[in-house]
Amino acid sequence: MKKLFHVFIAGIILISCGNGAKEKTETANSETMQNDRVEVLYFHGAQRCITCRAIETNTKTLLDSLYSKEIVSGRIVYRIIDISQKKNEPIADKYEVTWSSLFVNGWKSGQEKVNNMTEFSFANAKSHPGKFKNGIKDKIDELLK
Known part of the structure; x- marks a missing residue:
């Protein structure tokens, strides 16, 4: 029952995080051409709720604190x-993204393993940031092996 409640709340939050105005811009980090890598992709619209912002902040904090060498190396x-x-429509279409979403994908030998972490992120990023960071860390560590 508790899980159903979290899924319901996550659904409501996802619906509230629509695209909104098209004025705000964000810069994307440069993508490397290295074959074996982990890609952490945070998608958002122009208007973002507090949970959307928590996903971005907590993801960046986690990556900066634990994976700075891996980021520098690509x-x-x-x-x-x-x-x-x-300009970002093609990648949004590729992952079928229409609102704020977080993907942690692994690339090995040219093959992509897609991991949509959106539901987990909305359930935990704001209310349980430690659980959120541990879950993302576990997925990244799994994909780095």
């Missing part, structure tokens, strides 16, 4: 993607 790529910008 083993981990972190991209912030504003889906309200026309």
Whole structure:
């Protein structure tokens, strides 16, 4: 019952995080061409709720504190993607993203393993940031192996 409640709340939050105005811009980190890597992709629209902002802040904090060497080497790529910008439509379409979302994907030998962490992120980023960071860390560590 508790899980159903969390899914319901996450659904309401996701609906409230629509694209909104198209004025705000975000820059995406450069993507490397390294074959074996982990990509952390945070998608957002122009208007973001407090939970959306918590997802971005907690993800960045986690990556900066534990994975700075992997980011510098290109083993981990972190991209912030504003889906309200026309130039980002192809990647939003690829992952079927229409609102704030977090993906932690692994690339090995040219094959992508997609992990949509959106539901987990909305359930935990704001209310349980420690659980959120541990869950994202566990997924990244799994993909780095």
